[in-house]
Amino acid sequence: MPPPHDSYITVVTAALDAAGLPPADAFTDDSDTSGGHQYLRAVITLDTGISGLDVKRWRHGLAFIWEWHTGAEAELGEPERGPSWEWAPLVDSHGQTGSRELLALDGYASPAHVVGCVRSIIGQHMGALPRERWEHATALDAACEAWGAHETGQPFAAEDHDCGGRGDA
Known part of the structure; x- marks a missing residue:
């Protein structure tokens, strides 16, 4: 069974492809934190070959990382509960x-907003994009929360939750 965020990342990679930035690689999985709890993860890689990034600026490419953490180990330095997007240059x-x-x-x-942020990072700024959530965000959040409750054995308390994610600005 695919992880709950698989369909979201599939749509994001399709949007990047449609925008002329085809990912060189993309995957979804669940990973271990340093303390042993699982978290949901996706990595989308853009490179200088398939994706067409500028080799002088991004020699090995870029990674865009989506994660959803349970928050069970926040006191140990792991992220708070919820989703976030990060990016990093590839170093090899x-x-x-x-x-x-x-x-x-x-x-x-x-996905359009993700594409806009990717374009901004690689220097193809296309102007302001409306800050919008994915149309299926509520269902995805519920699926991630159910996964998190199963992983931690802790029921989810809706009143303590802001499903906007840690990457809100």
Whole structure:
């Protein structure tokens, strides 16, 4: 069974492709934190070959990372509960990234808004885009929350939740 965020990342990669920025690679999975809890992750890689990035500026390419954390280990330095988008330059041809930077995006940003942020980072600024959430953000958030409750064994308290994500600006 694919992870709950698989359809969202599929739509984002399709939007990048349609915008002339075809990803060199993209995947979704669940990963371990340093303390042993799982979190949801997606990585979209753009490179100088397939994606057409400027080799002088982005020698090995860029990675765009979406994560959804349970918040179970926030006191240990792991992220708070919810989704976020980050980006980082690739530092080698094996997918290793440099320092990550938070994207000023809603954790469930519309694919068009993600594309706009990617274009801005690579120097193809296309003007202001409306800050909008993906049309299926509520369903995706519910699916991620259900996954998180199962992972941590902790029921989800809706009154304590802001499903906008850590990347809101």
